[in-house]
Amino acid sequence: xxxxxxxxxxxxxxxxxxxxxxxxxxxxxxxxxxxxxxxxxxxxxxxxxxxxxxxxxxxxxxxxxxxxxxxxxxxxxxxxxxxxxxxxxxxxxxxxxxxxxxxxxxxxxxxxxxxxxxxxxxxxxxxxxxxxxxxxxxxxxxxxxxxxxxxxxxxxxxxxxxxxxxxxxxxxxxxxxxxxxxxxxxxxxxxxxxxxxxxxxxxxxxxxxxxxxxxxxxxxxxxxxxxxxxxxxxxxxxxxxxxxxxxxxxxxxxxxxxxxxxxxxxxxxxxxxxxxxxxxxxxxxxxxxxxxxxxxxxxxxxxxxxxxxxxxxxxxxxxxxxxxxxxxxxxxxxxxxxxxxxxxxxxxxxxxxxxxxxxxxxxxxxxxxxx
Amino acid sequence: xxxxxxxxxxxxxxxxxxxxxxxxxxxxxxxxxxxxxxxxxxxxxxxxxxxxxxxxxxxxxxxxxxxxxxxxxxxxxxxxxxxxxxxxxxxxxxxxxxxxx
Numbered sequence: 229x230x231x232x233x234x235x236x237x238x239x240x241x242x243x244x245x246x247x248x249x250x251x252x253x254x255x256x257x258x259x260x261x262x263x264x265x266x267x268x269x270x271x272x273x274x275x276x277x278x279x280x281x282x283x284x285x286x287x288x289x290x291x292x293x294x295x296x297x298x299x300x301x302x303x304x305x306x307x308x309x310x311x312x313x314x315x316x317x318x319x320x321x322x323x324x325x326x327x328x329x330x331x332x333x334x335x336x337x338x339x340x341x342x343x344x345x346x347x348x349x350x351x352x353x354x355x356x357x358x359x360x361x362x363x364x365x366x367x368x369x370x371x372x373x374x375x376x377x378x379x380x381x382x383x384x385x386x387x388x389x390x391x392x393x394x395x396x397x398x399x400x401x402x403x404x405x406x407x408x409x410x411x412x413x414x415x416x417x418x419x420x421x422x423x424x425x426x427x428x429x430x431x432x433x434x435x436x437x438x439x440x441x442x443x444x445x446x447x448x449x450x451x452x453x454x455x456x457x458x459x460x461x462x463x464x465x466x467x468x469x470x471x472x473x474x475x476x477x478x479x480x481x482x483x484x485x486x487x488x489x490x491x492x493x494x495x496x497x498x499x500x501x502x503x504x505x506x507x508x509x510x511x512x513x514x515x516x517x518x519x520x521x522x523x524x525x526x527x528x529x530x531x532x533x534x535x536x537x538x539x540x541x542x543x544x545x546x547x548x549x550x551x552x553x554x555x556x557x558x559x560x561x562x563x564x565x566x567x568x569x570x571x572x573x574x575x576x577x578x579x580x581x582x583x584x585x586x587x588x589x590x591x592x593x594x595x596x597x598x599x
Numbered sequence: 600x601x602x603x604x605x606x607x608x609x610x611x612x613x614x615x616x617x618x619x620x621x622x623x624x625x626x627x628x629x630x631x632x633x634x635x636x637x638x639x640x641x642x643x644x645x646x647x648x649x650x651x652x653x654x655x656x657x658x659x660x661x662x663x664x665x666x667x668x669x670x671x672x673x674x675x676x677x678x679x680x681x682x683x684x685x686x687x688x689x690x691x692x693x694x695x696x697x698x699x700x
Contacts, residue, residue, distance in 0.1 A: 261611070263608045264611075264612075285608060286658055287606075287608070287656065287693070288608060288646040288647070288659075289646055289649070290645065291642070291645070304612070304641070304642040307644065308645065308650045308651070310650075
């Protein structure tokens with residue numbers, strides 16, 4: 229029988245949740261790296277026992293961890309993230325030039341073909357790659373030296389490169405997103421990048437449909453349909469069907485189109501999940517009710533999924549990397565909250581159960597489907 | 600042997616206890632002690648000093664003999680009580696109220 233392994237990064241350590249394919253009962257392992265912020269951990273699709281974790285601390289900086297036995301043991305690997313060449317400025321919050329400086333790794337994206345190869349998305353916005361299992365890291369400077377990079381300014385969470393999606397049909401094509409610069413695509417494995425923000429409209433920037441400056445919170449793709457991507461922007465849920473050349477809004481009947489997470493059902497590229505958050509000043513769910521919204525039409529028409537989720541006195545947030553889907557049928561959907569709950573659905577989102585309720589605030593959730 | 604006291608998170612990372620003993624060759628300075636510490640526990644590389652500049656991470660402090668050595672020259676001799684192992688060299692995280700931690 230298939231199994232699922234849910235990897236949870238929190239503000240005070242990591243947790244691993246294991247279940248069989250029924251996804252009814254769970255074993256909880258953790259906290260791993262207690263006391264440390266675990267921004268993200270993710271397994272290799274080539275070797276599911278190979279896990280990578282980004283461990284960081286305001287005091288002690290960045291640490292990288294690697295496991296070769298599915299999280300039973302870990303070893304520290306390289307944590308030197310040096311920007312290549314002359315490091316120019318980006319805009320600071322007050323508009324003044326501010327030098328790019330490494331702060332932390334937000335997101336790890338293991339290669340689709342080599343367990344020792346992994347990408348790391350960093351704050352300040354930069355993309356790094358390791359080809360030796362995390363022992364050493366080299367910047368792919370094309371994105372940080374993009375012609376618009378001096379104009380990028382950090383969002384409230386920092387100038388972070390937080391989303392990395394590799395096209396499964398063409399590994400040289402990679403999509404990334406940066407808050408608050410926008411979405412970018414490379415077609416040559418990271419050497420050159422182009423902004424792919426046509427169709428986005430953001431009222432918090434002087435030119436609402438500018439080439440860059442959009443606060444993209446998250447991108448999602450179904451591997452069978454790599455030309456189609458979904459985006460949760462600061463405000464607005466968006467969709468492209470031409471690899472990011474053009475975007476259109478699909479917020480439809482959502483109660484609010486502010487939010488952080490977005491994901492696609494593993495069995496249907498037109499079934500999409502978002503989790504609306506009240507607003508950019510009220511970072512909690514609307515009306516004290518925790519609801520996932522699902523569209524079975526690729527956007528525009530959304531239905532609230534509430535069975536098993538708290539519908540009163542709930543004021544949590546769900547951060548951008550804190551939703552994931554498994555590869556089973558029906559699709560399992562998982563998300564973690566700022567209040568430390570991890571909710572799981574084993575039926576495409578129709579109903580939910582809390583796997584754990586009292587973890588530290590959840591920063592990231594990933595799922596591995598194990599045959 | 601020089602005694603170095605580590606903060607809890609670095610104890611976890613290094614897989615050691617609160618105090619580690621280091622054999623430092625030559626004159627005991629903050630640099631030589633930190634070099635020896637990182638050589639003995641490579642997992643600590645970059646967590647006390649910036650991996651590129653080797654400067655003290657801003658939210659850490661170095662104390663010994665009831666003195667704050669954090670901003671003292673890194674190649675200055677450590678107090679003889681530290682060099683002899685009578686007093687520990689303390690590495691600790693600064694009190695940081697207000698951060699989202």
